Each structure stands twice: as structure tokens, then as C-alpha cells.
Amino acid sequence: MRENSGKELTGSQDLDQADIEMAREVGEKRRKILSEIQKVIVGQVGVLDLILVSLFAKGHCLLVGVPGLAKTLLIRTMAEVFQLKFNRIQFTPDLMPSDITGTDILDEMLEGRRGFRFIRGPVFSQILLADEINRTPPKTQAALLQAMQELHVTAGGQTHSLEPPFFVLATQNPVEQEGTYPLPEAQLDRFMFEIRVDYPSLTEESEIVSQTTSDYIPALKKILDGEHILAFQELVRRVPAAPYVVDYGVSLARASRPTDESAPDFVRSFVEWGAGPRASQYLILGARARALLHGRYAASIEDVRALAEPVLRHRILINFRGQAEGIDTAALVERLLAAVKPPVETTEAA
Secondary structure (H helix, E strand, C coil): CCCCCHHHHHCCCCCCHHHHHHHHHHHHHHHHHHHHHCCCCCCCHHHHHHHHHHHHCCCCEEEECCCCCCHHHHHHHHHHCEECCEEEEECCCCCCHHHHHEEEEEEECHHHCEEEEEEECCCCCCEEEEECHHHCCHHHHHHHHHHHHHCEEEECCEEEECCCCCEEEEEECCCCCCCCCCCCHHHHCCCCEEEECCCCCHHHHHHHHHHHCCCCCCCCCCCEEHHHHHHHHHHHHHCCECHHHHHHHHHHHHHCCCCCCCCCHHHHHHEEECCCHHHHHHHHHHHHHHHHHCCCCCECHHHHHHHHHHHHCCCCEECHHHHHCCCCHHHHHHHHHHHCCCCHHHCCCC
16 A cells, blocks of 8 residues: 555645556446346445445445345345455344354364364454344444454454455344344444435336346356455545545534534534534545546545435434424435535536
8 A cells, every 4th residue: 555645635636647547447347336236236326336435435334224125135246246255144132242253162272282262253254244233232233343443353352353345234124113222323433324225216116026026047247356445445545635625524524513613503403412523534535435436536525415414314413302393314414515505616516
């Protein structure tokens, strides 16, 4: 990985020719990935794009949607087009932290001696599907915290490294709340995006039914391996983001905090806690990644605006008054986008 200069960190230096060639490859890989996944998944292009943005920005995703919208199938299909190790954990109320991270077992060693040997859990993968993550208690949910943030697992006093790229995709059912455990704010903040998976359109649903009730079995090609993904993740950090783009992302996050002087009146009235600095970081990292995926070589205001809702909505805590008035975080983010004005003369079309 090359070292970034101060100019690169502020986004004031353009990509060099080698980076531009790699950026073109990113756009081509995106098209191929979408083409392969759509052999199985009908529609949901917006969801797939957000997942790719998160992967290339070294983030993690929480997919929220009612049962039957193919959230699990989408993730399994995406794993198939990547040459990465994939594991799935079905979260249940009796799941223990060691069922995720692994455990030490007493084992016969050389020369007849006994000792402890660490057996790796399913977290030791590169793409991890945490299915119905809110079905398990917070103690078990927290077993993912260190892995998601530090790419390490500590067990029995020993620290074990995870193989990069490490990408967590969790699913959650927003409707059925009996027997579930809401994710703590610390856990939610580890996810770059909260992605809402909606119902398909009439045309899409007809195509889904036609495919899934026939003997159609698509053959998927492998498109990306770990080495390419790591190179693309490094490239994202070198994509220019002009100071006004960074300032706009920071302004959006700060305006969500009721104690900040820039907060609009509706934020002061309805918000208990706003988004922290990690939201600002993810807005800009995501904007860099989104620009690459859409064939552009610099992050824009429109990239930041396009990612504001999935980045901010799970980081804003509505207060009692807001809950009583039925204030929704997604609607609140829309009001934030209207209230925090971007620099008109520098706004670019996505």
C-alpha cells in the first residue's frame, strides 16, 4: 500500500494514470458483478450498489426488511461471485459468544502432554452473514464488535487475526419484535449502512415467481478475489474529495446533534442523540467509493447526499417527544438534507 501525502488526504490531488486505469476496472467489475447477481436476484440494484460501496470502503452492512424479500439469498449469491471464504451464522436466543468466535478445547499434544487448542468459529471468514442478528442477546451480539472494528478475535487470552477483506452483512426483521433483542447503539454504530430492503415492483415480482417456480438454475461466475478487493479498498482512500465535499459531509452529521449550534429546530425538538464522527467518516469514504463505482474519479456533493440516509438513520436516536409524534429517522434525514444547503456552485450531478 502506498503512503498518502498530506495533499492526498485532503483530496486536493488527482488520481495518477495507474489509479485511473484501476478505477476503470472498478466500474467494469461493478457491471459484471451486477450482471451475475441479477441471474438470481431480480431488481434491488440500489441495495447491491450500497453493499458494494460498503465493501470497497471497508464497512459493514445491516439489511432490514420483512421476511421473504431474499435478503439471505442476495448475500449468499454475492458471496458466490467473490472468491472469498463465506460463513453464515443463524442467530438464535441460545447462541453463545464462543459459537461465533471459537473456543479452546483440551487436546492431546506431542509427547503425551495435554494442552488447550483453539478451534476457530465461523467469524473466521471473509464474508460473514449474521442472519437475524437481533434474535440473540446483546452479550452474543457484542462478540462481533472487536472483529468488525479491529479485525481481531480475543479468546482464552490470545488474540487471533482475521483474514482481510473481512465483511459482515447482518439481516434483521423490522416487524416481528417478540423474542428479539434490539441492537445496542455501540453495535449499530459499527455498521456503515442500514439498508432498507423493500418489496419488489409488480414486474419484478412476476419475474421472481416465474424463475423460482421453474427448473431454472443459473451458473454464476467468480468476478473478484480478495487481492483485487484489497487493492480497490486502498484506491478508495486515494480518490479525491474536495474540502467543500468533506465540509458538507461533516455539516450533515453535526446538524443531526441537538446540542450543536448548527442543528435545525426540528432536530433540537425531536432528537435525543445525533450521529457521531464515525458518520462523517463513512459519508466521505462512501462518497469516494460510490464515485469510483459510477465511473467518476472524485467524490461529489451528490455522492454524499445519496448516502446520507443509510449512513445516518441508525445513528440518530429520536427522543420521547419525537416518538410520540411518530417521527421517523428516515424522514428526519430527508429534512436534514433540505435544511443543510450544499454549495450551489460546486454541486455535481451523480
